[in-house]
Amino acid sequence: MGLFDKLAGWLGIKKKEVHVLCLGLDNSGKTTIINKLKPSNAQTQDIVPTIGFSIEKFKTSSLSFTVFDMSGQGRYRNLWEHYYKEGQAIIFVIDSSDKLRMVVAKEELDTLLNHPDIKHRRMPILFFANKMDLRDALSSVKVSQLLCLENIKDKPWHICASDAVKGEGLQEGVDWLQGTV
Amino acid sequence: KWLEAHYDPLANLYTFSSCIALGGTATPNSSQLVVGDLGTGVYNMKLKVYRGTSLVSENTLLDLPTGLVAFLMDQHEPRTPAVAVASGPFIYIYKNLRPYFKFTLPPLEVNALEQEVWSQAREDKIDPMSLKEMLEGIREKADVPLSVRSLKFLRLLRDLFVPLKVVSRDIALSLSGCVMSLPLPLRGTGGQNRSQSLVIIIIIITTTTFLLISVYFSCLSPSWKQSGARAQGDMRFRGAESVLLSSVCVCYRESTKPKYCIELSSHPVGLVRVGKNVVVGCTQETLHGFTQKGKKLWTAYLPAPITTMSLMDHHARGFQAVLVGLTNCQVHMYCDKNLVGVIKTPDMVTSICFGRYGREDGALIMTTKGTHLAVQTEQECASPRCRDEELQSPAGVTVGMRSSRVLRVLLDEELQSPAGVTVTGLAAPVSSSPPERGSASLARARACRLCSPVPCRPPPQVQGLGPSFKLTLNIQNTAACRPVMNLAVSFLYDESLYSMKSAFFKV
Numbered sequence: 001m002g003l004f005d006k007l008a009g010w011l012g013i014k015k016k017e018v019h020v021l022c023l024g025l026d027n028s029g030k031t032t033i034i035n036k037l038k039p040s041n042a043q044t045q046d047i048v049p050t051i052g053f054s055i056e057k058f059k060t061s062s063l064s065f066t067v068f069d070m071s072g073q074g075r076y077r078n079l080w081e082h083y084y085k086e087g088q089a090i091i092f093v094i095d096s097s098d099k100l101r102m103v104v105a106k107e108e109l110d111t112l113l114n115h116p117d118i119k120h121r122r123m124p125i126l127f128f129a130n131k132m133d134l135r136d137a138l139s140s141v142k143v144s145q146l147l148c149l150e151n152i153k154d155k156p157w158h159i160c161a162s163d164a165v166k167g168e169g170l171q172e173g174v175d176w177l178q179g180t181v
Numbered sequence: 182k183w184l185e186a187h188y189d190p191l192a193n194l195y196t197f198s199s200c201i202a203l204g205g206t207a208t209p210n211s212s213q214l215v216v217g218d219l220g221t222g223v224y225n226m227k228l229k230v231y232r233g234t235s236l237v238s239e240n241t242l243l244d245l246p247t248g249l250v251a252f253l254m255d256q257h258e259p260r261t262p263a264v265a266v267a268s269g270p271f272i273y274i275y276k277n278l279r280p281y282f283k284f285t286l287p288p289l290e291v292n293a294l295e296q297e298v299w300s301q302a303r304e305d306k307i308d309p310m311s312l313k314e315m316l317e318g319i320r321e322k323a324d325v326p327l328s329v330r331s332l333k334f335l336r337l338l339r340d341l342f343v344p345l346k347v348v349s350r351d352i353a354l355s356l357s358g359c360v361m362s363l364p365l366p367l368r369g370t371g372g373q374n375r376s377q378s379l380v381i382i383i384i385i386i387t388t389t390t391f392l393l394i395s396v397y398f399s400c401l402s403p404s405w406k407q408s409g410a411r412a413q414g415d416m417r418f419r420g421a422e423s424v425l426l427s428s429v430c431v432c433y434r435e436s437t438k439p440k441y442c443i444e445l446s447s448h449p450v451g452l453v454r455v456g457k458n459v460v461v462g463c464t465q466e467t468l469h470g471f472t473q474k475g476k477k478l479w480t481a482y483l484p485a486p487i488t489t490m491s492l493m494d495h496h497a498r499g500f501q502a503v504l505v506g507l508t509n510c511q512v513h514m515y516c517d518k519n520l521v522g523v524i525k526t527p528d529m530v531t532s533i534c535f536g537r538y539g540r541e542d543g544a545l546i547m548t549t550k551g552t553h554l555a556v557q558t559e560q561e562c563a564s565p566r567c568r569d570e571e572l573q574s575p576a577g578v579t580v581g582m583r584s585s586r587v588l589r590v591l592l593d594e595e596l597q598s599p600a601g602v603t604v605t606g607l608a609a610p611v612s613s614s615p616p617e618r619g620s621a622s623l624a625r626a627r628a629c630r631l632c633s634p635v636p637c638r639p640p641p642q643v644q645g646l647g648p649s650f651k652l653t654l655n656i657q658n659t660a661a662c663r664p665v666m667n668l669a670v671s672f673l674y675d676e677s678l679y680s681m682k683s684a685f686f687k688v
Contacts, residue, residue, distance in 0.1 A: 025540075027210075099233055099234045100234055100541065100544075100556060102186075103558065104184060107184055136235060
């Protein structure tokens with residue numbers, strides 16, 4: 001980074017770029033969350049299951065996020081690991097109403113955390129316990145218990161309950177991510 | 182690898198594999214678990230529906246459920262999900278999980294002599310003792326079985342005769358069968374649009390003697406002829422009769438006589454159809470595989486008696502196996518006669534069901550003897566598929582190899598170029614022909630050249646599209662009188678592209 005870039009950074013003209021991976025099982029609401037974080041004029045109305053992955057960009061007060069919104073379908077999950085190297089932070093989305101697949105989410109999270117590209121890096125991980133609006137949704141505390149998040153010792157992590165359709169709880173999570181990166 | 186998704190020791194489910202099904206919703210993404218709960222076996226029979234981990238609805242059943250199937254009802258979109266429950270002489274259809282229709286099986290003909298005896302008894306012309314004697318006589322001689330009432334009467338003690346007679350005075354004698362087999366849903370003619378025509382196969386069995394009275398086929402949605410062609414292959418008598426006869430009969434449409442009969446050495450406890458074959462589990466801790474025509478294919482020996490059997494059909498992966506629940510708290514997964522997986526369960530399993538549950542493709546649902554409900558999901562990266570290169574290989578050398586398809590093409594070209602082969606044929610023409618599989622070709626051809634003068638006459642055959650495939654290499658001795666011994670074959674290959682278990686072996 002040259003002197004000019006630094007200067008621009010101080011002055012707030014140019015924002016620091018952060019690459020974020022958005023991961024989670026299918027139907028957990030990754031695309032909806034990313035869509036909600038974009039400025040309102042760029043949001044799309046219909047969300048369809050992601051094939052492969054898609055790249056989305058949005059800006060906050062001090063950072064410019066480039067999000068790799070990965071597909072969560074079983075057959076595409078093996079694509080995740082190819083993007084671990086580039087990612088500087090991870091957003092992991094959990095469908096908190098799907099108790100049956102909590103164990104699958106845990107398994108995917110464990111594989112993710114034990115991956116050589118991630119294991120020894122201090123990558124911040126933001127968990128969204130999504131779909132809080134549904135009647136049988138688990139609380140974020142319960143979700144973090146089921147996923148054994150307390151075992152993550154070497155990485156900063158944060159879990160927040162969210163409702164991606166209404167956009168509740170998203171800003172809190174992004175604020176945390178912004179402060180940690 | 183199986184993950185334990187849910188374990189509910191308080192589910193209070195007492196059921197068997199035939200009374201458990203996945204489906205019941207129009208969209209497969211939200212499929213539910215429908216269970217015909219036998220309750221205590223006498224009362225408290227219920228149709229329970231689970232979504233995810235929670236029970237969403239309960240319907241009381243009047244009689245013991247004997248079979249249950251979930252299917253889609255209408256011809257047109259949107260299709261209505263429906264559940265058919267066979268229970269006693271009725272088949273109840275639940276549309277959208279609400280009672281919708283009830284089929285009644287046609288009553289069976291009652292033995293004329295028996296009817297006569299009872300009508301005399303009604304008019305007090307004969308006393309209970311002689312009634313009993315006459316009924317016993319009928320039971321021994323007549324070919325039509327006695328009605329339930331007569332059989333109950335014969336079991337009664339003498340002093341109870343009179344009240345029974347009074348009670349039964351006004352009720353006409355009837356004999357009805359019982360649906361013992363579950364209906365089978367068949368994928369209809371248009372496989373793409375998932376049109377399921379429900380072809381019900383009803384097997385009527387008298388409740389007491391387990392004699393096969395008649396077999397009915399009926400079809401709910403499209404016309405019978407449409408599905409007839411397919412159905413013919415799928416119609417099969419599901420071993421209910423075999424309970425007493427220790428044989429399995431294969432019936433075809435429009436005939437009550439079995440076309441083929443498979444005699445077993447012991448009583449069958451479960452029967453599953455895998456493709457065109459039939460897998461029968463027997464009481465002697467054995468599992469037999471038969472063709473549809475009754476030819477025995479294989480026998481596998483199990484470590485413990487069988488409690489239940491079910492088919493595991495993994496559509497996404499094109500994999501079929503038989504799940505066998507054993508009394509030693511294990512579930513074994515058999516692909517043909519090969520054991521491809523063992524799942525340990527905390528309790529003895531009484532029913533198994535495999536399919537798409539919720540959003541999970543490979544969910545395995547089990548209920549146990551202690552009326553627990555367990556749901557396990559299969560992890561995506563796990564591959565229980567039967568590795569045929571290992572299993573079917575003869576005693577010869579087998580080498581598994583992985584490579585991509587592009588590489589394979591290259592490989593083929595190299596193999597087929599005659600140069601690699603003919604040049605190697607030196608003065609000592611050689612033989613040795615173990616079927617060996619394996620590896621990268623170009624490397625191999627070169628290897629032959631280097632190590633020994635072995636011409637490889639038909640170029641090695643490559644089977645499969647990858648990522649792992651089989652290479653069959655035939656080495657032939659073309660010399661008339663020179664034996665060749667102690668040949669070494671080594672494979673040279675690019676290790677970044679291929680992997681092999683052993684790149685060197687002796688022939």
